[in-house]
């Protein structure tokens with residue numbers, strides 16, 4: 254894979270966000286309203302055999318070179334599989350390499366070695382809602398990526414409406430972008446990806462800057478997209494443990510490595526056990 258690896262038109266207008274600080278203590282759990290449950294755990298297959306994989310990484314390594322000429326490993330032998338049509342979450346403490354891995358899957362970074370497969374079209378949605386939307390109205394923004402596609406204006410409008418419907422924003426078609434909340438902007442960005450027939454959504458900590466109602470709106474939008482089209486797959490980077498309730502599978506990273514992957518509740522319990530042992534160490 255190379256850096257020329259097709260960032261979609263939608264992706265080209267996204268700007269890279271700044272890094273933010275988090276640690277294991279930021280892997281928080283609070284209660285969220287319940288949505289339709291994630292697909293049952295029985296449908297989960299760790300090897301992705303049940304559904305064809307939409308995302309696959311095998312022994313991915315990524316290093317950077319310092320000005321002094323030293324090589325610093327960021328990712329070590331990371332492997333994962335996300336079956337088609339499922340929502341998986343990627344968690345781990347600050348700086349463990351989640352965003353780097355997601356950017357490699359998006360084609361924004363080239364792995365030092367290892368293999369990556371991601372079904373196309375794929376789309377990367379950034380953390381900061383204000384980096385997602387660039388056009389003056391919701392309709393224009395969702396239609397942005399369809400500009401050179403040769404569709405008639407009726408076809409573009411119909412695709413925009415369908416995509417906005419999938420994220421629960423069809424009533425906002427004429428709204429000026431600056432009047433939207435952060436979560437609504439995220440949903441418009443996801444609609445833009447869907448309008449371009451995106452098959453894989455790579456979602457980088459979308460709910461970090463959002464309050465609880467916006468947070469639930471974005472999760473609901475992603476779940477709805479997957480329910481409406483079995484062809485859409487999502488990988489969601491988060492540090493909010495409660496969001497695991499809505500996942501079909503989860504991946505937990507530490508220190509540049511994938512430590513665990515599989516059933517989301519098992520991963521949640523694993524992280525909670527780690528947090529509790531961490532607090533015990535601090536309090537002892």
Ligand SMILES: Nc1ncnc2c1ncn2[C@@H]1O[C@H](COP(=O)(O)OP(=O)(O)OP(=O)(O)O)[C@@H](O)[C@H]1O
Pocket residue numbers: 272273274275317327345346347348349350351352353354
């Ligand atoms: N261009 C770079 N130069 C130097 N170090 C980098 C670069 N990109 C990433 N890193 C380092 O790689 C590690 C992984 O970063 P990454 O942003 O992928 O972690 P993360 O798990 O997404 O963190 P967070 O949860 O805080 O967003 C960090 O230690 C980070 O400082």
